[in-house]
Amino acid sequence: xxxxxxxxxxxxxxxxxxxxxxxxxxxxxxxxxxxxxxxxxxxxxxxxxxxxxxxxxxxxxxxxxxxxxxxxxxxxxxxxxxxxxxxxxxxxxxxxxxxxxxxxxxxxxxxxxxxxxxxxxxxxxxxxxxxxxxxxxxxxxxxxxxxxxxxxxxxxxxxxxxxxxxxxxxxxxxxxxxxxxxxxxxxxxxxxxxxxxxxxxxxxxxxxxxxxxxxxxxxxxxxxxxxxxxxxxxxxxxxxxxxxxxxxxxxxxx
Amino acid sequence: xxxxxxxxxxxxxxxxxxxxxxxxxxxxxxxxxxxxxxxxxxxxxxxxxxxxxxxxxxxxxxxxxxxxxxxxxxxxxxxxxxxxxxxxxxxxxxxxxxxxxxxxxxxxxxxxxxxxxxxxxxxxxxxxxxxxxxxxxxxxxxxxxxxxxxxxxxxxxxxxxxxxxxxxxxxxxxxxxxxxxxxxxxxxxxxxxxxxxxxxxxxxxxxxxxxxxxxxxxxxxxxxxxxxxxxxxxxxxxxxxxxxxxxxxxxxxxxxxxxxxxxxxxxxxxxxxxxxxxxxxxxxxxxxxxxxxxxxxxxxxxxxxxxxxxxxxxxxxxxxxxxxxxxxxxxxxxxxxxxxxxxxxxxxxxxxxxxxxxxxxxxxxxxxxxxxxxxxxxxxxxxxxxxxxxxxxxxxxxxxxxxxxxxxxxxxxxxxxxxxxxxxxxxxxxxxxxxxxxxxxxxxxxxxxxxxxxxxxxxxxxx
Numbered sequence: 072x073x074x075x076x077x078x079x080x081x082x083x084x085x086x087x088x089x090x091x092x093x094x095x096x097x098x099x100x101x102x103x104x105x106x107x108x109x110x111x112x113x114x115x116x117x118x119x120x121x122x123x124x125x126x127x128x129x130x131x132x133x134x135x136x137x138x139x140x141x142x143x144x145x146x147x148x149x150x151x152x153x154x155x156x157x158x159x160x161x162x163x164x165x166x167x168x169x170x171x172x173x174x175x176x177x178x179x180x181x182x183x184x185x186x187x188x189x190x191x192x193x194x195x196x197x198x199x200x201x202x203x204x205x206x207x208x209x210x211x212x213x214x215x216x217x218x219x220x221x222x223x224x225x226x227x228x229x230x231x232x233x234x235x236x237x238x239x240x241x242x243x244x245x246x247x248x249x250x251x252x253x254x255x256x257x258x259x260x261x262x263x264x265x266x267x268x269x270x271x272x273x274x275x276x277x278x279x280x281x282x283x284x285x286x287x288x289x290x291x292x293x294x295x296x297x298x299x300x301x302x303x304x305x306x307x308x309x310x311x312x313x314x315x316x317x318x319x320x321x322x323x324x325x
Numbered sequence: 326x327x328x329x330x331x332x333x334x335x336x337x338x339x340x341x342x343x344x345x346x347x348x349x350x351x352x353x354x355x356x357x358x359x360x361x362x363x364x365x366x367x368x369x370x371x372x373x374x375x376x377x378x379x380x381x382x383x384x385x386x387x388x389x390x391x392x393x394x395x396x397x398x399x400x401x402x403x404x405x406x407x408x409x410x411x412x413x414x415x416x417x418x419x420x421x422x423x424x425x426x427x428x429x430x431x432x433x434x435x436x437x438x439x440x441x442x443x444x445x446x447x448x449x450x451x452x453x454x455x456x457x458x459x460x461x462x463x464x465x466x467x468x469x470x471x472x473x474x475x476x477x478x479x480x481x482x483x484x485x486x487x488x489x490x491x492x493x494x495x496x497x498x499x500x501x502x503x504x505x506x507x508x509x510x511x512x513x514x515x516x517x518x519x520x521x522x523x524x525x526x527x528x529x530x531x532x533x534x535x536x537x538x539x540x541x542x543x544x545x546x547x548x549x550x551x552x553x554x555x556x557x558x559x560x561x562x563x564x565x566x567x568x569x570x571x572x573x574x575x576x577x578x579x580x581x582x583x584x585x586x587x588x589x590x591x592x593x594x595x596x597x598x599x600x601x602x603x604x605x606x607x608x609x610x611x612x613x614x615x616x617x618x619x620x621x622x623x624x625x626x627x628x629x630x631x632x633x634x635x636x637x638x639x640x641x642x643x644x645x646x647x648x649x650x651x652x653x654x655x656x657x658x659x660x661x662x663x664x665x666x667x668x669x670x671x672x673x674x675x676x677x678x679x680x681x682x683x684x685x686x687x688x689x690x691x692x693x694x695x696x697x698x699x700x701x702x703x704x705x706x707x708x709x710x711x712x713x714x715x716x717x718x719x720x721x722x723x724x725x726x727x728x729x730x731x732x733x734x735x736x737x738x739x740x741x742x743x744x745x746x747x748x749x750x751x752x753x754x755x756x757x758x759x760x761x762x763x764x765x766x767x768x769x770x771x772x773x774x775x776x777x778x779x780x781x782x783x784x785x786x787x788x
Contacts (some may be wrong), residue, residue: 101378110686136392136465210394216437293386299469
């Protein structure tokens with residue numbers, strides 16, 4: 072049995088989880104010594120929750136700034152979220168998904184067929200849109216680095232291989248499910264023999280390893296942890312002070 | 326305003342004058358760049374990464390989407406790509422990646438990482454002093470990445486190796502040694518207060534006081550020192566307002582400055598200058614603290630005082646209060662008799678100082694006041710006001726002669742918005758804006774005047 076693929080996937084997931092934990096703890100270890108909230112801003116926790124939800128789920132600030140760019144940016148993230156959910160339902164726990172949706176097996180397969188296709192096409196077209204924007208727009212082009220194109224092209228390849236299996240067939244879904252179930256239980260089952268499947272898994276592994284070390288680390292909570300967005304605007308109502316005192320440069324001058 | 330085509334390096338040759346020994350040493354900064362400056366700068370960088378979540382997060386998460394690119398007044402005014410907030414931050418991030426990230430250490434240029442060289446330091450000094458820390462870019466960033474935080478960190482690192490502008494350090498030295506940014510000695514402050522009292526007597530026929538260092542007064546008013554010497558109508562406006570409602574108030578010669586240029590250099594000075602206000606309030610045994618018409622002063626006082634120099638238990642809340650909040654409260658309560666027609670014959674519009682709108686949440690109160698005292702009040706276009714306001718071009722420590730080109734470029738979007746209103750009076754509660762706009766109007770051939778909100782309020786107050 073070919074062990075390379077499942078082992079690579081274990082390694083990639085481990086690097087991803089450890090890497091993200093390392094980045095998030097790096098951000099959170101540093102204190103936010105001053106209230107630097109962008110006003111107007113909510114004064115309550117629930118107000119902050121609404122603000123953050125707006126940023127994370129609707130990209131509210133981006134919408135305010137550039138509606139034409141917001142369209143591909145939001146649809147791109149939406150389609151990736153749908154694909155993730157689809158993989159979870161279709162590959163990892165089909166029985167749970169069927170029960171949750173109240174569908175029988177053939178209905179579920181049909182839904183997966185349609186939803187997966189739509190999300191896949193949406194994802195590919197928005198990635199292309201973002202790629203073209205980085206090439207065509209004068210300002211986006213001037214701020215784009217190799218790593219910006221690398222991330223988009225990697226995603227394009229992942230989406231391409233995924234869609235290939237979706238539209239061209241050749242993947243035995245039952246085999247894939249058994250492989251995933253075995254992989255999750257550390258009880259390895261041979262992967263589907265389809266080379267496109269192998270390519271897909273390898274590319275996803277590369278992405279997982281790449282995320283914590285690149286700008287893609289933003290999925291770890293860029294808006295959630297951002298002091299300008301997650302602070303309450305109440306410095307006068309409630310003294311903002313904390314245990315960071317001894318470490319912060321501000322207290323050294325005292 | 327439509328974004329200009331990119332003009333690489335068009336603003337590369339506008340620099341602030343560098344501070345020499347006489348301005349650096351009093352602030353505890355090295356008199357000249359040490360031989361091991363790179364190591365020292367990187368140590369400071371590391372220290373700040375450990376101490377400011379904003380910095381450590383904002384270094385990592387920017388995706389270079391470019392939503393901020395056409396939001397910066399200094400980019401819109403110059404077209405210099407390094408003035409796009411994302412590119413300005415990249416000047417800093419490329420060094421961050423080189424020394425503090427695995428990708429940058431391993432992949433170097435491929436990960437857009439770059440050594441901290443003399444050239445990079447020069448770029449920092451140029452472009453981090455073409456940012457007014459106005460935070461307009463952050464409003465449109467999906468992660469709230471605040472370029473002002475990055476600018477402040479870059480300036481703090483540079484200052485730690487003796488690279489700082491003469492203007493900012495000179496002003497801070499005066500604030501530390503004398504108590505105000507203009508360097509006006511105590512005696513002159515008192516003379517000026519007396520002179521304005523006489524002026525008020527002539528204007529109104531009443532004995533309106535402008536108390537100085539009066540212990541036991543109820544309110545300590547801390548105005549920007551420019552109000553006492555350049556914006557006399559604003560200063561007299563405060564006095565008339567307090568007189569009209571019978572509030573016992575005072576100014577302090579020890580804290581004769583609301584402005585805090587520490588915000589433009591480093592946290593140490595920010596805290597030190599801010600402490601003067603708290604000490605003055607304590608020593609004068611006042612009950613309330615009110616801040617005058619100044620933008621960054623309000624951000625520093627409102628958001629940071631309690632954290633940096635609190636607790637402020639000896640003062641009544643809200644502490645501090647902004648003079649516009651105070652006045653709006655009085656108007657709402659019906660405490661003031663107002664005659665709007667006193668401001669007839671002019672068309673007024675309001676300029677939101679960046680630090681009031683985006684740093685201090687003070688957006689509606691000045692408008693409430695203006696609507697109550699002016700018949701012909703108009704707003705500038707919606708995407709240029711409130712939290713989307715454009716910088717006047719002179720904030721963030723840029724209000725110096727040698728940066729005039731930068732200042733005029735940065736003011737361009739604001740002027741375009743102003744022109745659409747047909748107003749001939751620009752009201753704004755900020756001393757820096759008030760100093761900047763006359764130059765701007767002259768430069769762009771705009772026939773208009775700049776006044777404070779208090780100026781117009783005072784005119785309308787009937788006593």
